[in-house]
Amino acid sequence: MAAAGAVAAAGPAGTPRAVAASGPVGPDGVAASRPGAPVGAGAVAGGFVVVAEVDASIGQEMRYATTRNFTGAVVDGYDEPVCLLARPAAEALRRAQREVLRRGYSLLVYDCYRPQRAVDRFVRWARDGADQRTKAEFYPEVAKERLIPEGYIAERSGHSRGSTVDVTLTEVGRAPLDMGTPFDFFDPLAHTDSPRVTGPAREHRDLLRRVLGRQGFVNLPQEWWHFTYAPEAFPDAYFDFPVSVASVHR
Numbered sequence: 001m002a003a004a005g006a007v008a009a010a011g012p013a014g015t016p017r018a019v020a021a022s023g024p025v026g027p028d029g030v031a032a033s034r035p036g037a038p039v040g041a042g043a044v045a046g047g048f049v050v051v052a053e054v055d056a057s058i059g060q061e062m063r064y065a066t067t068r069n070f071t072g073a074v075v076d077g078y079d080e081p082v083c084l085l086a087r088p089a090a091e092a093l094r095r096a097q098r099e100v101l102r103r104g105y106s107l108l109v110y111d112c113y114r115p116q117r118a119v120d121r122f123v124r125w126a127r128d129g130a131d132q133r134t135k136a137e138f139y140p141e142v143a144k145e146r147l148i149p150e151g152y153i154a155e156r157s158g159h160s161r162g163s164t165v166d167v168t169l170t171e172v173g174r175a176p177l178d179m180g181t182p183f184d185f186f187d188p189l190a191h192t193d194s195p196r197v198t199g200p201a202r203e204h205r206d207l208l209r210r211v212l213g214r215q216g217f218v219n220l221p222q223e224w225w226h227f228t229y230a231p232e233a234f235p236d237a238y239f240d241f242p243v244s245v246a247s248v249h250r
Helices: 041-047 087-102 116-126 201-212 247-249
Strands: 047-049 082-088 104-113 164-169 217-219 226-229
Touching: 047 087, 047 247, 082 087, 087 104, 087 164, 087 201, 087 217, 087 226, 164 201, 201 217
Parallel strands: none
Antiparallel strands: 047 082, 104 164, 164 226, 217 226
16 A cells, blocks of 8 residues: 555546556556556556456455455446556566466466546545454554554555556466455555565565566565566656556457
8 A cells, every 4th residue: 555656647437548647657657648647558458457367366355345344335437357467567577477387386466457536436435434344354553543643544646657566476277375464455564575575475575576587577575465667667657547458459
């Protein structure tokens, strides 16, 4: 949930938009004419890919397209449970998958590209103190009113630029490995180098970081699952098109 950069302007549902710190940039790398200008569908298709079409062996459990996430509901903008990424990030993820498969493991992604409308939903949820349905699972030791001040929830996310992925390891065809905490666990225990995480969970975190690091992914220290491919394809753009195959192919 880390914050980063400038925020996208939300347009009508289904309309891709991007607002950048130094001017809007479309997924094809072409600057838009003005902040908040619609990004053409052809541009989206040129810059983003459906990860399953790049490597179908990468597991997907797209949590925000289901009710199994910290909001307790399907999140705005997740029209389909598919992983979309900027093409260079998807190709790097494929290379990492090839390495872990040789070790008897597989990557499993929980989130990839995230539209700005979803980030906005997270913020509204965090400010709703009456909704505590998911506290026991996702933030048992942190008061909900502290989630924004302590950086667990932010108004901007690198996921909206298309080069960030939330990912874990599984044994091939089996359940996720022990990582010391679940995905999206709001607690210092989720920090990648938490000294409280030892044994197999420590080994698994380190393996994930090493394998992805060799392919250009940089870990966010506060979240063992959060990795951003560098250099980012669109470092100054934040997009708001919905998560769906049609967003890439139309």
